[in-house]
Each structure stands twice: as structure tokens, then as C-alpha cells.
Amino acid sequence: MKLAISGKGGVGKTTLSSGLARLWAEQGRRVIAIDADPDANLATALGATPELDDACTPLSMQDDLIEERTGARPGRGGMFRLNPEVDDVVDLCGTDIDGVTLLKMGTVDRGGSGCMCAEGTFLKAFLRHLMVDGDDAVILDMEAGIEHLGRGTAESVDLFIVVVEPSMRSIQTAHHVSDLAHDIGVHDVVAVANKTEDAADIAFVREKLGDIPLLGTIPPSDEVRRADRDGRSPYGTDPAFTDALRTVAEAISDRTVRAR
Ligand SMILES: Nc1ncnc2c1ncn2[C@@H]1O[C@H](COP(=O)(O)OP(=O)(O)OP(=O)(O)O)[C@@H](O)[C@H]1O
Ligand SMILES: [Mg+2]
Secondary structure (H helix, E strand, C coil): CEEEEEECCCCCHHHHHHHHHHHHHHCCCCEEEEECCCCCCHHHHHCCCHHHHHHCCCHHHCHHHHHHHHCCCCCCCCCCCCCCCCCCHHHHHCEEECCEEEEECCCCCCCCCCCCCHHHHHHHHHHHCCCCCCCCEEEEECCCCCCCCCHHHHCCCCEEEEEECCCHHHHHHHHHHHHHHHHCCCCCEEEEEECCCCHHHHHHHHHHHCCCCEEEEECCCHHHHHHHHCCCCCCCCCHHHHHHHHHHHHHHHHHHHHHC
């Protein structure tokens, strides 16, 4: 299954992405985690040391590889192949972090060239042709907001998860994401509520989400907050957080299995 995790800034997209990735990897699944946020910080959340984080070069900066596959060097313009070979990119460029294979997308837009450039085409082809077998999971940790949500992403995912908090503004963003996702052809959009303190928070979120199904909730956790403060992975720091993650993970698996 391929999941995209999006939502308003700071709601917990990276925390959820890293948590699901570590949990499924621990269960023996092959997990490919993709940091699709140019302001990348999924590596740290997964538990990478700063050295390992630095060693994972974003795909958009792999000029030699992009030139080899597309026939054009990033930034130079010119003709390029629209269907570059990408089948081996995970093996070539993935970094193992505690059993999770991490790839960073990086920033595509160089000098306003938009996506009609060799590197944009390369990244789109990579996402589109990312093969998943049986139990494999691909998790895309998206940039906040909605501007970056295009058909390239939509074509590549089975399930869109919007993370919300018990706040009106984050739920507004969820509705924007959901509308856009439907417009670009993603039909399954669900929400996960993070930092819900109590039943009243959960009831509020559920009501305001309207027809966006709520797949699960995650409580606020001092341990999770402290792990981020200290640059550690939040995974495994707090049993209540891990339990909530497990419940969300099962709900996601059930939903994607049913959709097949
Ligand atoms: N359940 C939680 N309990 C306590 N703190 C949390 C929880 N979930 C996330 N946080 C904290 O909230 C902050 C934002 O989390 P995170 O980076 O995962 O959000 P994000 O949506 O990925 O942000 P961005 O939009 O910047 O990418 C971090 O400091 C994180 O540690
Ligand atoms: Mg993030």
C-alpha cells in the first residue's frame, strides 16, 4: 500500500509517518519512507543520527543520476526523456534507518521551471513506478498545506491520510486537502486526529470532519515532545503513543485491504 500523509503545518505528519514506518518495519514489513517535504526532517524522527541524515542526499540533488536517466542535467534545460528508468532508485538511493528505507525528494523547482524539467519528471516517474509487493508499505510524509498536491502524487497513492488536531483551522485544511484529493482522482481520504486530550476533543474533531472518516486518534505525549526536543525518534518512547499508533496502523491496513 502507498499512503500520503498531509495536513496543516505542525499537526504531526512527520511524527505519524515515522511512527507508522517504525512500527511496520518492526513487524517485519518492508517499509519505504519518503520525505516529500523540502524542509526534510523525517530522518531524525525515524531515529537517524545527524551523520546518517546528511548521508541521505535528496533525489532532486542527484544530478548525475538524473542526467543518466533523463538525458538532461538539472538546471541546464534542453530535451529530456519523459519515461526515465527508475526501478532501481530505491536500492540505489535508499538509506536504512532502523529497518526503514528512507528517501528524500528534495526541492524540485529551480528558478521557476516548475515541473516541466528533468528533475521534476524524474521524481514523478519515481513515485509513479514505485513498486510495492504484498506487505510492502510506502509512506509519503508531505509538505504542509495544499499547494504541492498535484496529479503526480495522486496517481501514486492508494490512501490519503490528513492529520488534524482538535482545532478548527487544522480541520479546515483537512477539508481543503480532501476536496483537492477528490478533484485529482484520489478517492480514499481519511483523517487521523493527533494531540486529542479527551472524549470531548474527539467528539469535536469527529463532528467537524463531517464526511471525512476518522481512522484513529493519538493522545498528546510529553515523551513524544521531549524526543523531538532532543532530536530523538518519538517511536517507542511512550506506551500510550505506541498503542495509539498500533490502532491507527491496523485501521489503515484494514482499509487498504478492503479497498483491493
Ligand atoms: N502526540 C503528540 N504529543 C506531543 N507532541 C507531539 C505529538 N505529535 C506531534 N507532536 C509535536 O508537535 C510538533 C510538530 O510535529 P511534526 O513535526 O510531526 O508535525 P508536522 O505536521 O510534520 O510539521 P510540519 O508541517 O512542520 O512538517 C513536534 O514538536 C512534535 O514533537
Ligand atoms: Mg513534517
